Amino acid sequence: VLCVAKDFDFFYFVQQWPGSYCDTRQSCCYPKTGKPAEDFGIHGLWPNYNNGTYPSSCDSRNSFDDSEISDLASRLEKDWPTLACPSGDGLKFWGHEWNKHGTCAEPVFDQHSYFQTALDLKNKANLLQALTTAGIRPNGKFYHLESIKEAIRETVGVTPYIECKVDTSGNHQLYQVYMCVDSSGSNFIKCPVLPHSHPCGSKIEFPSFSDNSNSKNDEL
Ligand code: 5GP
Ligand code: 5GP
Ligand code: 5GP
Known part of the structure; x- marks a missing residue:
């Protein structure tokens, strides 16, 4: 029996809220393919160790090759949009994530299975639906951190970790949702260790x- 070594313990599956990425001192830029839908987007699927450290940039000989994921392009554009400036088509963002994190999930994952796994995890954990079902909507209002975590726990089965961002008015905003996934990439698990990230207040925006909402700059 062949045994394939894996050199990490679990993944962080990280999704970002575009309304918070774009509502900061730094600007954001919509992808060349257009403004993304009002939904969470994937940031990355990151191999991690149980002690909180993580490997990165593990294989420079297998750098990102977009021809290996051409069949996933439309799903990636929708579910893994890039918001960094200047506007891009996503290849730079996906390439960065593969080269830095994805190569550390080899040999169990190749480029195609790595991106496919992330897309499938996003479908499995429909965060926006979990939140709206609990009456938590992206409307600029403030919600208790604990009720956000509870709403996600009820549908996904495990408690997520929430990272916040501080906007120009000093408000804490829901920015990224971290969920832990076993090393096979198929099951959400209780996080072995919490990420180090910006803390949240007990109530967060x-x-x-959405298209018809005013950005902070429009209100000034
Ligand atoms: P930041 O310093 O903005 O939190 O993270 C910068 C980048 O470092 C992240 O986008 C990610 O690529 C990597 N990173 C930060 N924290 C972790 C972590 O706990 N685990 C892993 N695997 N990568 C991380
Ligand atoms: P990480 O923080 O994962 O190491 O790196 C993220 C890299 O991807 C940064 O260089 C960042 O500029 C780029 N990037 C491109 N689009 C996005 C996006 O939509 N969100 C985030 N967080 N980074 C993006
Ligand atoms: P505890 O693990 O005891 O609930 O929380 C320890 C610290 O982590 C507290 O400062 C708490 O506010 C913070 N914390 C707990 N859960 C989260 C979370 O999901 N996101 C963030 N950013 N901080 C959290």
């Missing part, structure tokens, strides 16, 4: 990202 859930900014909108």
